[in-house]
Amino acid sequence: MPEAAGGGEALLRVKDLHAFYGESHILHGSEFEIDAGEVVTLLGRNGAGKTTTLKSIMGMVEQRQGSITLDGTELIRLSPDRIARRGIAYCPEERGIFASLDVEENLMLPPTVQSGGMSVQEIFQLFPNLKERLRSSGTQLSGGEQQMLAIGRILRTGAKLLLLDEPTEGLAPVIVQQIGEVIRKLKAKGFTILLVEQNFHFASTLADRHYVVEHGRVVDEIPNERLQENMGKLHEYLGV
Amino acid sequence: MTELLGVPAPVLFGQLLLGLINGSFYALLSLGLAVIFGMLNVINFAHGALYMTGAFVAWFLLNYLGIGYWPALILAPLVVGAFGIVLEKTMLSRLYKLDHLYGLLLTFGLALIIEGLFRNAYGVSGQPYPIPSALQGGQNLGFMFLPTYRGWVVVASIIVCFGTWFLVERTRFGAYLRAAVENQELVRAFGINVPLLMTLAYGFAVALAGFAGVLAAPIYQVNPLMGQDLIIVVFAIVVIGGLGSILGSIVTGLGIGVVEGLTKTFYPEASATVVFLIMAIVLALRPHGLFGRPRA
Numbered sequence: 393m394p395e396a397a398g399g400g401e402a403l404l405r406v407k408d409l410h411a412f413y414g415e416s417h418i419l420h421g422s423e424f425e426i427d428a429g430e431v432v433t434l435l436g437r438n439g440a441g442k443t444t445t446l447k448s449i450m451g452m453v454e455q456r457q458g459s460i461t462l463d464g465t466e467l468i469r470l471s472p473d474r475i476a477r478r479g480i481a482y483c484p485e486e487r488g489i490f491a492s493l494d495v496e497e498n499l500m501l502p503p504t505v506q507s508g509g510m511s512v513q514e515i516f517q518l519f520p521n522l523k524e525r526l527r528s529s530g531t532q533l534s535g536g537e538q539q540m541l542a543i544g545r546i547l548r549t550g551a552k553l554l555l556l557d558e559p560t561e562g563l564a565p566v567i568v569q570q571i572g573e574v575i576r577k578l579k580a581k582g583f584t585i586l587l588v589e590q591n592f593h594f595a596s597t598l599a600d601r602h603y604v605v606e607h608g609r610v611v612d613e614i615p616n617e618r619l620q621e622n623m624g625k626l627h628e629y630l631g632v
Numbered sequence: 633m634t635e636l637l638g639v640p641a642p643v644l645f646g647q648l649l650l651g652l653i654n655g656s657f658y659a660l661l662s663l664g665l666a667v668i669f670g671m672l673n674v675i676n677f678a679h680g681a682l683y684m685t686g687a688f689v690a691w692f693l694l695n696y697l698g699i700g701y702w703p704a705l706i707l708a709p710l711v712v713g714a715f716g717i718v719l720e721k722t723m724l725s726r727l728y729k730l731d732h733l734y735g736l737l738l739t740f741g742l743a744l745i746i747e748g749l750f751r752n753a754y755g756v757s758g759q760p761y762p763i764p765s766a767l768q769g770g771q772n773l774g775f776m777f778l779p780t781y782r783g784w785v786v787v788a789s790i791i792v793c794f795g796t797w798f799l800v801e802r803t804r805f806g807a808y809l810r811a812a813v814e815n816q817e818l819v820r821a822f823g824i825n826v827p828l829l830m831t832l833a834y835g836f837a838v839a840l841a842g843f844a845g846v847l848a849a850p851i852y853q854v855n856p857l858m859g860q861d862l863i864i865v866v867f868a869i870v871v872i873g874g875l876g877s878i879l880g881s882i883v884t885g886l887g888i889g890v891v892e893g894l895t896k897t898f899y900p901e902a903s904a905t906v907v908f909l910i911m912a913i914v915l916a917l918r919p920h921g922l923f924g925r926p927r928a
Contacts, residue, residue, distance in 0.1 A: 476823030488818040492810040502822035
């Protein structure tokens with residue numbers, strides 16, 4: 393298992409990341425790394441700064457400082473559309489399905505940013521439900537279907553790094569399993585995934601490593617195979 | 633002479649036609665306002681002035697360069713659209729993060745400046761613009777006389793309105809626009825250059841106003857105040873139709889024109905106020921407008 397320290401091979405490297413919304417200082421020098429092909433989770437309590445970390449990587453916060461590099465290229469001064477074009481795709485916690493677009497338009501909305509994205513047929517194989525609902529308005533879908541659409545549409549673009557913000561939130565256990573299965577398949581296809589999760593039982597079935605976020609910085613790193621021995625510590629971090 | 637509902641038929645149909653023509657202008661202008669408000673969150677008070685500018689550009693082209701109506705129908709909207717793009721890039725784009733009121737004040741000020749400049753240079757008496765030779769004369773339809781140019785105005789604006797509807801509702805570019813109206817931040821995070829999209833949307837919407845101005849030039853004469861006269865009614869129409877739907881703007885624009893025409897026939901005293909009466913009723917019963925959706 394790769395340790396986060398050193399090495400020139402990390403796909404995404406975040407160093408001393410600070411983020412601000414107006415007067416509020418949300419991230420306080422967060423540091424972590426993800427290697428190509430890894431599934432890494434950010435665990436932490438509500439308000440710890442997990443979502444803000446994802447949004448900062450995408451450039452979606454008012455102000456950010458520090459360093460975020462993708463394959464060695466600095467992203468900190470780029471606008472969100474430029475960052476997306478470098479090959480990062482973001483799936484927001486609220487899913488962001490557009491009500492005035494039908495399912496097909498939602499699916500086709502994100503432009504291709506790199507070659508090698510999945511075809512629509514491959515996406516339908518992952519999410520067969522979507523195929524039958526193409527003409528429905530995006531918000532007529534069930535919560536689970538909306539989540540599948542939200543993940544499905546960013547797979548077409550060719551982005552290699554996926555930022556998924558709580559993809560299982562509020563979904564029935566059977567759908568959570570289905571999403572877990574999809575994330576495993578995506579890892580097998582070579583996607584790199586940074587996952588924000590409240591549900592670390594779910595996270596432990598998928599992830600290679602876990603970062604614990606507290607008060608706007610990464611405070612601990614736990615390889616997945618050492619999750620059991622760290623349970624006590626983790627319960628303390630998460631307050632469960 | 634045949635009568636319909638106690639009114640001579642030619643009078644009734646004449647007013648209906650006039651209503652449709654006014655409605656065509658309402659539709660073209662309210663469509664643009666709806667696009668601008670949806671994308672930019674700006675209430676574009678300069679829309680009437682840009683419509684007037686479109687008419688003047690056509691007049692300049694004819695009088696200074698000898699370029700006639702048909703090229704002007706393309707060139708004037710391009711000029712107005714380019715001017716709009718400059719306004720958006722240099723001024724409007726700085727106001728998006730502020731309250732609606734700032735965009736409204738800026739565009740209101742721009743409207744006063746633009747209208748003032750034209751008024752200073754050309755007075756308010758109006759410059760004549762000839763009907764192109766291919767569209768002169770008219771047809772006797774039996775129940776009424778249809779001037780060819782007026783028929784053309786209705787047809788041309790309906791074609792452009794539905795072209796716009798198609799662009800917004802049926803194309804990839806339109807899907808970007810609709811998605812950006814809902815959630816600009818996310819659309820941008822998908823790799824779409826939203827600021828550019830906003831500039832293009834503004835340029836396109838004011839180009840529609842410029843197009844309407846060229847269509848209007850042979851009917852109303854080219855007058856610095858022609859936009860001012862129209863824009864208040866158009867805002868009422870936007871309120872009635874609601875901001876959620878392109879088709880809604882088109883239908884409401886044409887519909888209100890016809891209602892105005894009918895009011896002129898049956899109760900002329902109310903013809904100038906009927907729009908606002910309808911607006912008040914719609915606001916009371918459906919605050920989001922006939923076709924609008926509540927904004928999240």
